[in-house]
Amino acid sequence: MICKDRMSMGTDIVNINRIKKIISEKKSRFYDKIFTVKEIEYISNGGHKYTTIAGIFAAKEAISKVLGTGIGSVGWKEIEILHCASGKPYVNLINKGKEKLEELGLDSIEISISHEEDYALAFAIGYRSNNINIKIDDSIKKLLPRRSRDSHKGTYGRVAVIGGSRGMVGAPYLTSMAALRTGTGLVYSIVPKSLENIMSIKLTEVIVKSAEDKNKGYFTKDSLSDILEGIEGMDAIAIGPGIGADKERTYLTEEIINNYKGPIVIDADGINCLSINPDILYKRDQPIIITPHPGELGRFLGISTKEIQENRIYYSKYTSEKYNIIVALKGANTVVASPKNEIYINATGNPGMATAGSGDLLTGIIASFIGQGLIPIDAAKLGVFCHGLAGDLASIYKGEHGVIATDILENIPYSIKKIQE
Numbered sequence: 001m002i003c004k005d006r007m008s009m010g011t012d013i014v015n016i017n018r019i020k021k022i023i024s025e026k027k028s029r030f031y032d033k034i035f036t037v038k039e040i041e042y043i044s045n046g047g048h049k050y051t052t053i054a055g056i057f058a059a060k061e062a063i064s065k066v067l068g069t070g071i072g073s074v075g076w077k078e079i080e081i082l083h084c085a086s087g088k089p090y091v092n093l094i095n096k097g098k099e100k101l102e103e104l105g106l107d108s109i110e111i112s113i114s115h116e117e118d119y120a121l122a123f124a125i126g127y128r129s130n131n132i133n134i135k136i137d138d139s140i141k142k143l144l145p146r147r148s149r150d151s152h153k154g155t156y157g158r159v160a161v162i163g164g165s166r167g168m169v170g171a172p173y174l175t176s177m178a179a180l181r182t183g184t185g186l187v188y189s190i191v192p193k194s195l196e197n198i199m200s201i202k203l204t205e206v207i208v209k210s211a212e213d214k215n216k217g218y219f220t221k222d223s224l225s226d227i228l229e230g231i232e233g234m235d236a237i238a239i240g241p242g243i244g245a246d247k248e249r250t251y252l253t254e255e256i257i258n259n260y261k262g263p264i265v266i267d268a269d270g271i272n273c274l275s276i277n278p279d280i281l282y283k284r285d286q287p288i289i290i291t292p293h294p295g296e297l298g299r300f301l302g303i304s305t306k307e308i309q310e311n312r313i314y315y316s317k318y319t320s321e322k323y324n325i326i327v328a329l330k331g332a333n334t335v336v337a338s339p340k341n342e343i344y345i346n347a348t349g350n351p352g353m354a355t356a357g358s359g360d361l362l363t364g365i366i367a368s369f370i371g372q373g374l375i376p377i378d379a380a381k382l383g384v385f386c387h388g389l390a391g392d393l394a395s396i397y398k399g400e401h402g403v404i405a406t407d408i409l410e411n412i413p414y415s416i417k418k419i420q421e
């Protein structure tokens with residue numbers, strides 16, 4: 001079985017007198033067997049020092065341990081120790097050495113060599129970097145908000161996430177954290193009052209606000225005034241993750257849509273609530289982005305999930321045009337549609353993202369980009385790309401079976417860095 005670990009180590013210690021003895025008895029056979037032409041050249045330029053020879057010898061042994069083979073199935077000359085101009089040693093693997101490294105899923109090996117009196121010692125670490133082979137189009141790269149030197153947290157937007165109910169605090173937690181990890185300066189999580197304490201414990205950097213819930217554990221119509229107060233002055237809000245859906249939450253969702261004068265990202269139960277009376281969208285002139293999975297879009301349009309899945313582009317466009325909103329229809333190859341007839345089909349992401357909470361992250365990412373000043377269609381395009389790439393990076397380490405939403409969350413910064421490169 002191949003152990004696809006993140007890193008692998010090896011070390012070796014060599015008695016310099018042993019090397020001295022071998023060289024005095026059979027130098028050329030020893031050189032021929034162990035060292036490559038370039039290594040011999042280096043040893044020779046250095047005056048055939050025993051310490052150098054023993055160090056290179058130890059490094060090869062240490063690397064063979066990183067590869068998990070020992071010297072044998074990977075030969076001495078398939079592990080080459082070269083030196084930078086500064087004298088720092090580095091590894092060049094050849095043929096079977098290279099194959100073994102790839103088989104282990106490692107990208108590179110670092111070595112360090114030392115010696116003192118009778119002994120030379122080498123230490124090697126093979127590691128897997130966060131690298132992913134993806135060509136990122138300039139049209140995506142250029143969307144990424146810049147951060148200026150002379151800036152502060154207020155520069156990068158205020159985003160409020162309205163979500164949660166008893167048993168579903170994870171959803172707004174993930175959405176809020178995703179907004180923060182995407183670069184928003186100030187994120188507020190507005191939850192039903194009876195969940196305030198648990199959210200405050202879970203969230204360190206996010207500001208927690210609560211709305212009266214009469215101890216029910218979910219938003220009720222009594223929550224409205226606190227929520228409206230809480231979203232005042234926000235650059236963008238997200239509503240829906242984990243709120244549950246009933247008459248009262250439908251009333252709340254509608255009132256928020258009617259009253260809040262900025263861009264709103266609506267997800268999950270927010271979409272379910274909206275589906276009761278979607279015509280309220282016609283009264284609104286501020287941007288709305290909905291991020292349904294196929295089940296949610298099916299509910300919204302009153303058709304089956306299967307019908308949606310068979311006509312993903314059609315229904316994304318249809319919904320976008322009919323209600324004058326931006327639609328990000330999730331699933332493999334998320335479709336983003338705008339009322340201006342723009343269509344974007346996302347290429348990042350993988351089946352490892354089919355795990356609870358991964359969609360909640362996307363809501364936070366898109367809201368964050370809007371809060372940082374992107375126009376909503378750009379925020380949606382960049383958001384789905386960045387979210388999928390975070391999922392791809394997470395699956396490098398965790399594999400598609402083991403990825404959970406927290407892994408994707410932790411990879412949002414690396415995804416953004418990758419887009420920036």
Ligand SMILES: NC(=O)C1=CN([C@@H]2O[C@H](COP(=O)(O)OP(=O)(O)OC[C@H]3O[C@@H](n4cnc5c(N)ncnc54)[C@H](OP(=O)(O)O)[C@@H]3O)[C@@H](O)[C@H]2O)[C@@H](O)CC1
Nearest residue numbers: 168169170171241242243244268269293294295331356357
């Ligand atoms: N930790 C927490 O607090 C979490 C809380 N969460 C919160 O839970 C609430 C309920 O949301 P939910 O999405 O789990 O349930 P729901 O709307 O009934 O959808 C399931 C239906 O949709 C379908 N379907 C979905 N994707 C599909 C696809 N790609 N392709 C095709 N079909 C697809 C699927 O169809 P199936 O294949 O099962 O027939 C099924 O019928 C919500 O508020 C959310 O925020 C979650 O975010 C998780 C973490």
Ligand SMILES: Nc1ncnc2c1ncn2[C@@H]1O[C@H](COP(=O)(O)OP(=O)(O)O)[C@@H](O)[C@H]1O
Nearest residue numbers: 293330331332349350351354356357358359360
């Ligand atoms: N097979 C897949 N390939 C790519 N992305 C996927 C796949 N399955 C799910 N995803 C992504 O994972 C997320 C799931 O969202 P959602 O169903 O709302 O989950 P949750 O409500 O549990 O957060 C979406 O962004 C979707 O595009």
Ligand SMILES: [Mg+2]
Nearest residue numbers: 268293359360
């Ligand atoms: Mg969801």
